[in-house]
Amino acid sequence: MRRIWSVVALIGVVTLSSGCVAVGLTLLATGLGVGAGAATGYTLDGIAYRTFTSSIDDTRNAALRSLRRMDVKVESDTKTAAEEDKPETREIVGIAGDRKIHIELQKLTQRTTRIRVTAKHGWFLRDRSTAGEIIAQTADALDETPALSQKGR
Helix, strand or coil, X not given: CHHHHHHHHHHHHHHHCCCHHHHHHHHHHHHHHHHHCCCCEECCCCCEEEEECCCHHHXXXXXXXXXXXCCCEEEEEEEECCCCCCCCEEEEEEEECCEEEEEEEEEEECCEEEEXXXXXXXXXXXXXXXXXXXXXXXXXXXXXXXXXXCCCC
8 A cells, every 4th residue: 555655656746747847947047036136027028127226316317327328319208296006107218220118117115116118119029138238227327326316225
């Protein structure tokens, strides 16, 4: 009887573990990325996002400096007031060659801002690498900001 249970357990482990290696590696990579804190996340449809420990105004200024550095023409920079159930947000729209860049800044707290970048190429295509580079340049611009002007840092 004990031998039968051992065989059943072995078959169960083999059957259930066929995809566990991939799941384990994915969870490990995700954990390392979250632990590092510097990773840029991406959605399946090519939207890049990241949260900065910086006020929405400092993050906006850094994003605008990054767009100037990358020679992206800013078309609009609009602000939506915070409501009871919605936080304050800003939207920056720019043009880079044949791509339209959408940057959304969402105030999470006084010192935390989430940035979401989409680089659209035509009606359906998204340029993930350009969106990621805008976030990387924004992070660099925030690091270059003098400590006295960083209200939320």
